Amino acid sequence: MFENFKVFETEFAGRPLRVETGKMAQLANGACMVRYGDTAVLCTATASPKPREGMDFFPLSVDFEEKLYSVGRIPGSFLRRENKPPEKAILASRLIDRSIRPLFPKDMRNDVTVVCTVMSVDQDCSPEITALVGASIALSISDIPWKGPISAVSVGLIDGQYILNPTSKQREQSRMAVTVSSTAERIPMIEAGAKIVSDEEMYEGIAFGHEENKKIVTFIESIQDEIGKVKFTYEAVHASDEMQKDVMDYAGEAIKAALDTNDKNVRDARLEPIYDDVFGHFAEKYPDSEKQLDECLYKTQKYIVRRWLLDEQKRVDGRGMDEMRPLNAEIDLLPRVHGSGMFTRGQTQVLTALTLGSASDAQLLDDIGEEKEKRYMHQYNFPSYSTGETKPSRGPGRREIGHGALAEKALLPVIPSQDEFPYTYRLVSEVLSSNGSTSQASICASTLALMAAGVPIKAPVAGISCGLITEGERWMTMVDIQGLEDFFGDMDFKVAGTKEGITAIQMDLKINGLTLAMVKEALYKTHKARNYIIDEVILKAISAPRKELSPYAPKMMSTQIPVDKIREVIGTGGKVIHQICDECDVKMDVQEDGHIFVTGLSYDNLKRAMTIIDTIVHDPEPGAIYNGKVTRLMDFGAFVEIAPGKEGLVHISQLDVKHTDKVTDVVKVGDIVMVKVLGTDDRGRLNLSRREALIEVEGLVPENNLSEEQQNRRPPRRDDHRPGRPGGRPFHREHE
Known part of the structure; x- marks a missing residue:
């Protein structure tokens, strides 16, 4: 019945990896069932035959679908069925998206959907890693244009030894949890949480994971060679070279003058009449081409910013390559909350409010993971006014959930244990103004709020981002990227940690991957910047956690x-x-x-x-x-x-x-x-x-x-009293 059914097997980090194709989801462009131990994930990739009208970016959708039957549980919702995806599933979707997106053609506008359905879970074999490998296989054997394959691996560190895809018990003991996605040559995605590890330990762990990925990439290539489809041709959607040259010649100098300021509001005000002028000037030559002209204006700005950086080592706001924007830190802005802190970096500003609660306030989790509740919650809000825009609030999206999870991961290693300080924490980071690196500003603001509240954290944590510009073999990095450098650059490498070491990493990339040399330089530069923020900004605002809680805190x-x-x-x-x-x-x-x-x-x-x-x-x-x-x-x-x-x-x-x-x-x-x-x-x-x-x-x-x-x-009772039973009272602590 299944004429095209094939099975491919290899070993992955000491455990069997089995890939089945040609049996399930045969109408998708590419599909496979990936079995890693007893974990089973069905991965599919589909694409629309034509580009979506009016789309000015590549429309990729990635869904990591958790099914609670995979862990033998019935959903806790009223309807007893899976509802909206839990945060863990959203974070896994983002992980896969950031790994595969850089390898798609930039000018393709066909809708592409990747769905990874978790059907069975062996807690020793990560469903996220299994899904990422499965997504790579589904895309590789499909006819969808894509420059893979990639592989992904999780790296742990126990007693100085690196562990590939650690088991459930090993994850509890590990000092780091690093996910590395890579092709045979480059690394397009890094996601890490760590218990304050050094730059060298992190770098060696990333390199260790990259070596294992090379083996799985070779395995996937062998599958692709045997059953892979020919990639379809697509209608490239972009402005003509002639239009691009016309816009560059006509408006290039005006755009260059408009960009040369450190104030986003001034820059936007200068650009607005230039856009109107370009649309009017070319209305007759290029009728009904406003979207294409808009693209040309975007590419002109991108060209100017990249040339400044690569040729002149000049940044838009005049800073040096390793110079940060003006920094400021404040505490106690909200008198009735249990702790508050505000961190400002240039025109990026985040205010974090901390609420302390009892153990019963912990968040209950209803997902496929082993953790049933968590006592530390970090939430991130990005309202439209923070970018000077107007749109209705629809609640947190995937980006907000991802940034909140990054801040949570960054601060969790310094939070005192339940025995030391048995509170439940809810931190809410409100982005008040955004011009790049709001996720890292939320980490700094949250450190201030925790210390102001009297939480005895182990050490202050700061976050900073590193950017990248590449051209052929040339490349250069810069610290503390603002909005334009993020939009027009090739990388946003976010690193958080204490002065001693790293607690979290998240890397967003627009090119097909980093070399290990780029990774090493980014780690070095962010560590130096992180130390400066802690010493010169955070500790000058508050030198240590307060000894007493707010009078309004429980x-x-x-x-x-x-x-x-x-x-x-x-x-x-x-x-x-x-x-x-x-x-x-x-x-x-x-x-x-x-x-x-x-x-x-x-x-x-x-x-x-x-x-x-x-x-x-x-x-x-x-x-x-x-x-x-x-x-x-x-x-x-x-x-x-x-x-x-x-x-x-x-x-x-x-x-x-x-x-x-x-x-x-x-x-x-x-x-x-x-x-x-x-x-x-x-x-x-x-x-x-x-x-x-x-x-x-x-x-x-x-x-x-x-x-x-x-x-x-007096009633007849004995006058003599036997002594009370020996033994001490139970030990108790006061948490002030």
Whole structure:
């Protein structure tokens, strides 16, 4: 039935890689099922036969589709089906897009769609890497014009040894997670997260991954040689050479003068009449060609900027190649938020606000990954006003999600552990003005917000981008690229990290790849710039994380109890934990390992809640003092509950430091009173004393207030008290 069914097999990082073609999705231009271990991803590539009308860029769409049946789970949505893609799937789509896009013809306008459907997941064999390799194979064997193949590999670092495509357990131990996409000669995409690794370690890891990719590229080429289709010819959509020359000759000098400023607003204002003039001047010679003329004007600007950089080492705003724009950092701009910081670089400006929450505020994840929740969230917003444009807000797109994830990856290595600082974090970076490198500005602004909030981060993190201009064998890099250098240049190499090392990398490329020499220079230049930002800008705005939290931030204490005591703290139907929360005005999060996190706005309330938990878990020790609630009154005394399920008798003789005739003269039901534990009787009942607590805490002078009549009314209980059960209270921390 499947006459064209073929199977190709090789080894990839020590595990079997199997490619099946000619069986599934046979109507696509190219399709394959890629099996890596037990991970299975169906990858397809399709293209429209004709270019899309009115399109002035290459319309590529990449979708990484997560199916929860691949990990044996039912979706958690109301409809119990996959809805919009989770952030992890969007990030995987961007990863594939950035790897394959540079290798398509720049003048093609046919729609191309690449879909990678994850159908089975082996957590030791990354579905993202499998999909990237599968996308490369589907495009290579299709008739779609593309200059591949590429391969991709994930590189880890454990005990000084580089690991290819690390397993789930190895990923937990690894100091880096670097995805490298490459052809046999060049590297078109790098995405990295790292636990503060050196430039040398990062460079060697990238080179190590590139070597493995060469083997898989050779494997894909063998598949292409055997079953690959002839690439179709397409209708190139671009302005004629004659039109380009006419526009360059007519408006080149005017455009050059307009571009020569460091102010984006001035530049845009200067260019607007030039555009109108060009459209009017060539309306008769080139009728109905406004889009083509617009393209010629774009290419003219690009030519001028690139010639300045390559021939004159001149940047649009007059800076040197390794000189950054004017920098500024501020904190505490928003008085009621838990932490805020604003970072300005030239005309790029980002304000980050930090909110601290309890453990229950962590984000629940419903995707194919192993992680079920995360306590650190970073979100990035890019409103239209930041570029001086007007358009309705439609919520975060793929770009915003990607930039937020990059900032999250950059800062996560310096966030204190849950034991050290058990808060949930939500950082929101608002782009107020954009002229290049907003994602890196959001990292700097977020460092300021964290330090201003009093989060004890391990070290400040800064981000900076490096650009690239190439022409044949000539190339040069420049630090801190602004908008025009990004638009007209060949690379946006973003690197974030501390002074000690790298925490994140994201590389966007417009050419077919970098050499290792280009990678090394970009790492060196960004490290030098990063150190300057930290020393001269961030640390001058705030020298260290504050010692205290904002008065508007929740306060937190934590403790760990024996697992077999969790049921007592929660109570039947949550009765006990709800009672504690209501009485103390706090929130409590109880984890499976016995960790308890108590959150509230008052340290007094937190301490009260911690004391109640301590009392539930451990027998009250003689001499301990508690605040308890009066629950019942008898002629001979009052019963006081010092914790849910922990009630004791305060005999009438122990109610006050002075003589007491009636219990109701001193207390009533519902009163909160301070009591001291005297001990327990032979039946395990608590004996409490308000009198002793008042003497010890408030220093009141006692009177002999036990009359003979009262002694005769005293219930038959033992006078001697067995000592409380030995053992310490659970350790708890105050997080201020």
